[in-house]
Amino acid sequence: MKAAVIVAPHEVEIREVERPSPGPGEALLQIEAAGVCGSDLHAYEGTQPFFRYPQIGGHEVVGTVVGLVPHEEPLDPIPGRVQPHPPAVGERVVLDPSMPCGGCYPCRTGRYNCCERMRVLGVHAPGAFAEFMVAPLECLQGVSAGLSADAAVMIEPLSIGVESTTRARVTEADSVLIIGAGTIGLCVLQVCRSRGARVAVSDLSPGRLELARELGATAALSPAEGDMREALADVLGASGPSVVIEAVGRAATVLQALDLVAASGRVVMIGLCTEEICIPGALMVRKELDFLGSRLHGGTIPVAATLVEGGQARPERLVTHHMSLEETEEAFRLMIDEPDTTLKVILTP
Secondary structure, X not given: OEEEEEEEOOEEEEEEOOOOOOOOOEEEEEEEEEEEOHHHHHHHHOOXXXXXXXXXXXXXXXXXXXXXXXXXXXXXXXXXXXXXXXXXXOOEEEEOOEEOOOOOHHHHOOOHHHOOOOEEEOOOEOOOOEOEEEEEHHHEEEOOOOOOHHHHHOHHHHXXXXXXXXXXXXXXXXXXXXXXXXXXXXXXXXXXXXXXXXXXXXXXXXXXXXXXXXXOOOEEEOHHHOOHHHHHHHHHOOOOOOEEEEOOOOHHHHHHHHHHOOOOOEEEEOOOOOOOOOOOHHHHHHHOOEEEEOOOOOOOHHHHHHHHHOOOOOHHHHEEEEEEHHHHHHHHHHHHHOOOOOOEEEEEO
16 A cells, blocks of 8 residues: 655655554554644654654544454443444544553543553554554544545544643633634634634734634734733733633743733643743732643544534634645645645645
8 A cells, every 4th residue: 555654854755565454453444534733744853752763644534444353352441531332344434543551540530641651543653644544443433424524634633622622611601812823723712612702812823813713713813913911801801811722832822821811710731832931930829820731632532523513613624735645745844834824734645
């Protein structure tokens, strides 16, 4: 079969490789389409610390089950992980790419997305940048035949938005500021709007801010164009947003989130920040803030699928490019060279 293999940083090869065979408890998927994620880009750039070269990347995927091997013995359920119905040959599915161990403290206590020995398809094991891939049966979520490929692929990134808004306990009573209008930030926006919250989005890109408005943002603000506190007061009230979700991953924007959130509010950090952050302790105490991290998706793939299938979220609006599997490296270069106009690239084998 044909596969796009990331063989080393800044090096992708289109190879003919052996089609994988499913083992016990696994399914063989024929890939319909796969999205290129920021973590795939980090693997290409050499900044993804868990990626094993050479590897077939890709974990945002829709495909069809063309073969499966049942489990030899029933698996013990992992708390918090929704157990989907067993897939059938011919069923159209999307993927929860997480492969938790099931035995560590987070797995035992319903937080398997924080597994101490987490493995991820497309990172630790071959992924979806190919014509076929193998996945554990418990990773599969069925979707309708009529759902567009773009919408199906985007269920996985939308589920990250569901996780972060769940961590933030967002309800219709909240006003929310999302810092960062990339793919994940705009997925968070759609989930917040589905919960009835008022949402402001902050970003430097005019194009992304315009898309945020089209997706239902109450306000789309550029920090380069004026005082953010005054702008937020005009649209969300003088106290400031009750929730701030940081989707950039920079120390400066994390500190901005802590500064702008209302007293007694919640700040959720979803951007993966590798910088050291000096947090003002007096501010945390004076405002009595909840400061939380959010990682991956803790059983939220089914919730995201329901939002998309029901039309409450339209993450396919974030797809900006369609390319062939042979153009995988060009897709990475496009994401690097034209980030303002490249949100989500979809690859088809």
